[in-house]
Amino acid sequence: MQNILVTGGAGYIGSHCCKELHKRGFYPITIDNLVHGHRENVKWGKLYQGDIGNPKQLKELFDNHPVLAILHFAAYAYVGESMTVPLKYYENNVQKTIHLLHWALKYNIKYFIFSSSCAVYGLPDTIPIDEEHPRSPISPYGRSKYMIEEILTDCSMAYPMAFMSLRYFNAAGADPDGEIGEKHDPETHLIPLILDVAAGRTDKIKVFGNDYETRDGSCIRDYIHVTDLAKAHVLALEKLLSGEPSHYLNLGTGKGFSVLETIEIAKKITGKNIAYAVTERRPGDPPVLTASNEKAVRILDWTPDFTDLEDIVQTAWNWHKNLG
Numbered sequence: 001m002q003n004i005l006v007t008g009g010a011g012y013i014g015s016h017c018c019k020e021l022h023k024r025g026f027y028p029i030t031i032d033n034l035v036h037g038h039r040e041n042v043k044w045g046k047l048y049q050g051d052i053g054n055p056k057q058l059k060e061l062f063d064n065h066p067v068l069a070i071l072h073f074a075a076y077a078y079v080g081e082s083m084t085v086p087l088k089y090y091e092n093n094v095q096k097t098i099h100l101l102h103w104a105l106k107y108n109i110k111y112f113i114f115s116s117s118c119a120v121y122g123l124p125d126t127i128p129i130d131e132e133h134p135r136s137p138i139s140p141y142g143r144s145k146y147m148i149e150e151i152l153t154d155c156s157m158a159y160p161m162a163f164m165s166l167r168y169f170n171a172a173g174a175d176p177d178g179e180i181g182e183k184h185d186p187e188t189h190l191i192p193l194i195l196d197v198a199a200g201r202t203d204k205i206k207v208f209g210n211d212y213e214t215r216d217g218s219c220i221r222d223y224i225h226v227t228d229l230a231k232a233h234v235l236a237l238e239k240l241l242s243g244e245p246s247h248y249l250n251l252g253t254g255k256g257f258s259v260l261e262t263i264e265i266a267k268k269i270t271g272k273n274i275a276y277a278v279t280e281r282r283p284g285d286p287p288v289l290t291a292s293n294e295k296a297v298r299i300l301d302w303t304p305d306f307t308d309l310e311d312i313v314q315t316a317w318n319w320h321k322n323l324g
Helices: 012-023 055-064 079-084 086-106 140-158 190-198 226-241 259-270 294-300 309-320
Strands: 002-007 026-032 047-049 069-072 111-117 162-168 170-172 205-208 223-225 247-251 276-279
Touching (some): 012 026, 012 069, 012 226, 026 055, 055 086, 069 226, 079 086, 111 140, 140 162, 170 309, 190 205, 205 259, 223 309, 226 247, 226 294, 259 309
Parallel strands (some): 002 026, 002 069, 026 047, 170 223, 205 276
């Protein structure tokens, strides 16, 4: 089996990608400092508890395990936090990625899959957003992803390295087999926060604004199931291995659901009353964020399996209701 290094492979999306890599005949090797990841998520390959900024740990890993490609998820990803401690995000996300790229070049690793974000676009000018939309991030988190994309572009022109930068919209759901799922601390994603209310862990969910120019006044987002994300990563890897050039690709369904619609769907799935309180808008929240995924469908031969939000929420609830 060919070794694939998965940075941040103990996290939410990284662990689902490790499972998909294993299913497709690769051997995932995870490096994760377990600050936000979970040891129990690493089920399909070796775990190095370490940091991609640590040269000794990377040398040990690469010396002992020849690596064909890197799937890079390791990053801090709290937008609000990035506004208050930006250097934390630039040091961890950007500086350590540069360090990782140096080691990739040293060990002749030619394929790099990057976990990017729709945050690179900032406030959208047009909906749905395609890959030609201007990138104008409005947070240090989004700018860190933007910077890494620029670095990868320059590296691909200067060195024998090809990359895929996959720009996620709203990752959601859990492994349909129930082996892994979403568990953040603190939790900021809408669906698990809603399900916390359904499970009785919290009293109500905050709805940030109900006066947007949308069909019910609340923000609309594009939810992409985490296993569909995982499949796209492995397809991107396989395409690079077959000679496909570097690309930036949006990963979403192209369908938008509002906050209030998502709450109603969760009520239906869980059979629970879900109380909510409308509060002030959050600065920088666009009314609508939906993806054009046509390029990813065409380049990767990829189609999301989960396009109905009810199905996505059902997998999330199956996982979430059994959390301690």
